[in-house]
Amino acid sequence: MSERADTVLNxxxxxxxxxxxxxxxxxxxxxxxxxxxxxxxxxxxxxxCHPEQFSSVLQKSLSHWTDNKKRGIWFKVYLNSSHWVPELxxxxxxxxxxxxxxxxxxxxxxxxxxxxxxxxxxTMVGVGALVLNDMNQILVVSEKNALIKxxxxxxxxxxxxxxxxxxAAIREVQEETxxxxxxxxxxxxxxxxxAGFGCSDLYIVMALSPENSEIVKCDREIxxxxxxxIEAYLQHPKVHETNRNFVRTYLQYKQNGLKFICKDxxxxxLKKQYNIYQVEADSTKLPNSSL
Amino acid sequence: MSERADTVLNxxxxxxxxxxxxxxxxxxxxxxxxxxxxxxxxxxxxxxCHPEQFSSVLQKSLSHWTDNKKRGIWFKVYLNSSHWVPELxxxxxxxxxxxxxxxxxxxxxxxxxxxxxxxxxxTMVGVGALVLNDMNQILVVSEKNALIKxxxxxxxxxxxxxxxxxxAAIREVQEETxxxxxxxxxxxxxxxxxAGFGCSDLYIVMALSPENSEIVKCDREIxxxxxxxIEAYLQHPKVHETNRNFVRTYLQYKQNGLKFICKDxxxxxLKKQYNIYQVEADSTKLPNSSL
Numbered sequence: 001m002s003e004r005a006d007t008v009l010n011x012x013x014x015x016x017x018x019x020x021x022x023x024x025x026x027x028x029x030x031x032x033x034x035x036x037x038x039x040x041x042x043x044x045x046x047x048x049c050h051p052e053q054f055s056s057v058l059q060k061s062l063s064h065w066t067d068n069k070k071r072g073i074w075f076k077v078y079l080n081s082s083h084w085v086p087e088l089x090x091x092x093x094x095x096x097x098x099x100x101x102x103x104x105x106x107x108x109x110x111x112x113x114x115x116x117x118x119x120x121x122x123t124m125v126g127v128g129a130l131v132l133n134d135m136n137q138i139l140v141v142s143e144k145n146a147l148i149k150x151x152x153x154x155x156x157x158x159x160x161x162x163x164x165x166x167x168a169a170i171r172e173v174q175e176e177t178x179x180x181x182x183x184x185x186x187x188x189x190x191x192x193x194x195a196g197f198g199c200s201d202l203y204i205v206m207a208l209s210p211e212n213s214e215i216v217k218c219d220r221e222i223x224x225x226x227x228x229x230i231e232a233y234l235q236h237p238k239v240h241e242t243n244r245n246f247v248r249t250y251l252q253y254k255q256n257g258l259k260f261i262c263k264d265x266x267x268x269x270l271k272k273q274y275n276i277y278q279v280e281a282d283s284t285k286l287p288n289s290s291l
Numbered sequence: 292m293s294e295r296a297d298t299v300l301n302x303x304x305x306x307x308x309x310x311x312x313x314x315x316x317x318x319x320x321x322x323x324x325x326x327x328x329x330x331x332x333x334x335x336x337x338x339x340c341h342p343e344q345f346s347s348v349l350q351k352s353l354s355h356w357t358d359n360k361k362r363g364i365w366f367k368v369y370l371n372s373s374h375w376v377p378e379l380x381x382x383x384x385x386x387x388x389x390x391x392x393x394x395x396x397x398x399x400x401x402x403x404x405x406x407x408x409x410x411x412x413x414t415m416v417g418v419g420a421l422v423l424n425d426m427n428q429i430l431v432v433s434e435k436n437a438l439i440k441x442x443x444x445x446x447x448x449x450x451x452x453x454x455x456x457x458x459a460a461i462r463e464v465q466e467e468t469x470x471x472x473x474x475x476x477x478x479x480x481x482x483x484x485x486a487g488f489g490c491s492d493l494y495i496v497m498a499l500s501p502e503n504s505e506i507v508k509c510d511r512e513i514x515x516x517x518x519x520x521i522e523a524y525l526q527h528p529k530v531h532e533t534n535r536n537f538v539r540t541y542l543q544y545k546q547n548g549l550k551f552i553c554k555d556x557x558x559x560x561l562k563k564q565y566n567i568y569q570v571e572a573d574s575t576k577l578p579n580s581s582l
Contacts, residue, residue: 037436082380085394089373095394097488098386099411103376103394104488120390121412121490122452145328148560161413162484162491189568193453197388197395199412200453202493241559242567249569256572258549268532269439276533277480278540279570281547 029061032073037116039072040065044081044102054087062091066109072117075105096120124199127169128156128243130207130250131181137227138247139210140239141176144223152228152239154205154246164275166262169206177225178216181208186260186277187250190242205246257282320352323364328407330363331356335372335393345378353382357400363408366396387411415490418460419447421498421541422472428518429538430501431530432467435514443519443530445496445537455566457553460497468516469507472499477551477568478541481533496537548573 025031030047032040042061049057065073075093077084079101093105097120108115131139140152155176159168166183173181184207195201217225228236234244253259258281265274316322321338323331333352340348356364366384368375370392384396388411399406422430431443446467450459457474464472475498486492508516519527525535544550549572556565 079380079385082377085376086373089370094370094391095389096391097411098389098394099489100385100387103386103389118449118487119452120388120488121415123414123416123450123493124412125414125493158409159414161410165482187569189566191456191566191568192563194563196409197411198390202414202416242556242565245567252572253570258570258572260570265533272483272485274533275480275482276536277482278478279544279549279551281543281549 026064029057029064032061035072037072038070039074040070041074041076043076044078044084045076051083054084055090058087058091062107062109070109071113072115073107073109076102077105078102122199123202124195124197125159125165125202125204126156127159127165127172128154128203128205128246129169129173129181130154130187130205130246131173131179131210132207132230132250133210133213133227135227136230138230138233139173139177139179139215140226140228140233141217141222142224142238144221148240150238152233152236152243154243155225156203156205164262165204166206166275169204169208173208176218176222178212178214180211182211183262184209184259185250185253186262187246187253207250317355320348320355323352326363328363329361330365331361332365332367334367335369335375336367340375342374345375346381349378349382353398353400361400362404363406364398364400367393368396369393413490414493415487416450416456416493416495417448418450418456418463419445419494419496419537420460420464420472421445421478421496421537422464422470422501423498423521423541424501424504424518426518427521429521429524430464430468430470430506431517431519431524432508432513433515433529435512439531441529443524443527443534445534446516447494447496455553456495457497457566460495460499464499467509467513469503469505471502473502474553475500475550476541476544477553478544479537498541 030040030042030049032042032047034040062073073093074096075084075088077088085103085105088105091107093107096104096106096117098104106117108117129139133139139155141155142150142152146153155173156169157172157176159165163171170181170183173179187205187207190203190205191200192203193200213227215225215227230247233239234247258279260277260279263276263278265276266272267274321331321333321340323333323338325331353364364384365387366375366379368379376394376396379396379398382398384398387395387397387408389395397408399408420430424430430446432446433441433443437444446464447460448463448467450456454462461472461474464470478496478498481494481496482491483494484491504518506516506518521538524530525538549570551568551570554567554569556567557563558565
């Protein structure tokens with residue numbers, strides 16, 4: 001991980017955990033919270049400023065931070081302080097990222113060091129589900145707003161913020177079809193560029209086993225939904241080759257005794273929860289089972 | 292994929308491919324470009340407005356769009372039009388996402404339908420590299436700004452916008468250590484929440500084989516870098532258990548003849564390039580090689 005990655009982690013610490021204002025900041029400037037990369041973050045919900053004073057307080061703050069060799073300067077501007085935005089732009093701030101109720105703006109102060117500000121997330125993550133029942137059928141949907149009209153696809157959708165991939169797949173299948181499922185194996189990843197909002201797109205396909213059979217489709221999103229014979233699916237003109245290959249790949253995994261599992265782990269020092277995905281081979285199907 | 296996902300794709304179409312203004316828009320309002328979900332996107336670089344007129348043009352536009360049953364209204368506001376931001380906030384717009392030179396704001400117009408606006412990307416993707424040479428050594432780095440001081444880690448870093456994962460790993464290894472590599476196999480994925488900027492974090496570990504041996508470390512980011520005997524690495528108190536497990540996992544893949552490969556594909560209809568990642572078993576090491 002680069003210094004840039006660490007800058008991000010640190011920035012997250014200061015924004016989302018605890019806001020400890022810089023105590024030795026002189027009167028009449030923004031205090032902000034410092035980070036271990038010698039940056040400052042000001043939060044408009046935690047430091048107020050009369051609109052008519054904003055410009056002069058900002059200029060004094062920038063002078064102070066420049067004198068004190070501060071590096072990345074961050075302003076988290078909430079909707080109710082949006083008049084700060086044009087003032088910050090006038091002082092050479094740029095946009096970094098935004099969410100519903102705030103925009104994060106930044107300026108790199110040092111003139112003798114090139115900017116070292118990491119870009120925000122630029123990968124949309126979606127999941128697709130291969131739901132195979134014990135009658136050799138696969139659960140397929142046709143979407144109301146499909147890019148290719150009438151095509152049969154795997155149920156799925158975007159992963160929600162702070163959602164695990166397996167949970168997202170199970171949720172999407174239930175929302176779209178009312179079929180409850182449990183996780184069997186990841187099958188494949190598909191990565192492409194130039195998707196929604198100019199982001200890249202990572203599509204994670206996983207195999208799930210159904211726990212019921214009666215389909216109740218989501219009328220808002222789905223025009224058709226059915227259990228299709230796998231043999232028919234593998235030949236169907238309205239199924240794209242990439243989707244057929246996901247099924248072929250999974251059938252090969254099953255034949256070869258491979259599972260691409262998801263394990264829960266906790267980092268022993270940082271006490272952070274992880275999902276670890278890795279391939280496990282069924283030792284009874286492999287010639288080398290000594291490990 | 293849900294309707295929301297399609298909304299995103301469509302929005303990307305209108306923003307990044309072609310801006311075809313709505314031709315039948317009356318005089319004195321923003322034209323914008325329509326999308327197939329009955330939304331409108333206005334780009335401040337493509338439609339100018341005198342600052343003193345912005346508020347009244349916006350109100351007239353919102354009335355017109357409401358009368359015409361428009362749904363999601365998007366304003367892409369560049370730095371040089373940042374005075375639009377407080378005006379849009381006054382008219383109930385919120386922030387959606389932002390990049391260096393623009394912020395995207397939106398408002399959901401229908402009062403009889405719940406908002407159907409997908410969130411922006413919220414997953415930071417990073418790569419780590421297991422670089423193993425033919426003397427059973429692994430390339431390890433110690434970072435200047437490590438969260439855990441003095442720990443040995445895998446070289447790696449964040450994937451850049453529009454970069455493929457394999458290219459990112461090869462680039463990071465070369466930047467940090469000057470070792471040139473080629474791809475062997477993906478090893479594991481690690482997914483966690485609460486990382487930088489409040490995003491989730493996906494860390495993709497892949498095995499690379501080195502093409503040279505002389506280390507030249509990047510002084511800005513790396514304090515130490517060396518080839519470490521794998522046996523020492525697997526016992527080292529300054530190597531975290533998760534990182535040791537990545538190596539154990541890869542050694543098992545090798546023993547079992549498994550590779551988690553990356554293939555280039557092109558979508559036959561959309562003509563879009565994909566990377567497909569899947570596990571391949573060496574048939575000579577597997578008992579069932581008929582498929």
